[in-house]
Amino acid sequence: MELQINNYELVINNSKQFSAGNKAMLENEKIRIDYTNTEDGMRQDFIIKEKPAGDDNLKLIMNVRTNLEMNVSKEAVTFRSKKDGSDKMNYSSLKAWDANGKILNAYFDKQNDKQFSIRIIDKDAQYPVTVDPLSSTPSWSAEGDQEWGYFGWSVSDAGDVNGDGYSDVIIGAPSFDNGQSDEGRAFVYNGSANGLSPIANWTAESNREFAYFGFSVSKAGDVNGDGYSDVIVGSYGFANGQTEEGKVCISGLGFRIISCCKLDC
Secondary structure, eight states: EEEEETTEEOTTTTTEEEEEEEEEEESSSEEEEEEETTTEEEEEEEEEOOOSSSSSSSSEEEEEOOEEEEOOOOEEEEETTTOOOOOOEEEEEEEETTTTOOOOEEEEEEEEEEEEEEEEEEOOSSSSSEEEEEEESSSSSOOSSTTOOOOTTTTEEETTSSSSSSOEEEEEETTOOSSTTTBBEEEEOOOOOOOOOSSEEEEOOOOOOTOOEEEEEEEOOOOOSSHHHHEEETTTTTTTTTOOOEEEEEEOOOOTTTTTTTHHH
8 A cells, every 4th residue: 555645655665664562653754654453453543744735635645556346435445355245454433633632524535446545624733643544354244145134234232142251242134034025034143262153153033024023133131030141133014913013022031942933022
């Protein structure tokens, strides 16, 4: 990745370089770049020492060399695999402030397919200015593998549903079809020392057409005192005598004995 400040191309080869532990630094007369590796991702701070010439707002231009597909919004830059659409790297959590700690408005902007910029509104800012995006890659991902299933519409911490000491996750796919159109499905992925399971450890469905089971999901705590966390799932389109009367279902049995297709409703 190559970097420009406004129209000035930065040459990193002749910069001062330093690294120790989880930190690294590059510096020249125009800019210092600090890298800090954290559990959330790679924190990359750009410290611009002086305001660039001209009246334009500050702009950091990134020239990207990659075969990944680049998607840019004001809030984030995401690089995705062209083969399977999976996220490979994200720039997000953008912050900027001046020498006095004044928060500056900043956003991402697409220049072209191989170039994006970070734009900072630096009117009345006191330099040096710090620009701080977070670069991260997902440590875990899952897909619903069904067109229009809306997997991920709702996501929640499930608590520890199997009592192994690790937190688990519940995900809703309210338009999932498996015998009935838009019946919906909820998925639970168990946590472990290695992270979340790559496949769902538990699923449940409404078995009712247009029930949209999984539109909302959440942990319910230990509702029956068996020592296991339970989950609650909303099914706002469920009909049982009244059109779209809706229904809420809760696990309530502990996931050590609950069947894969049953909730207490």
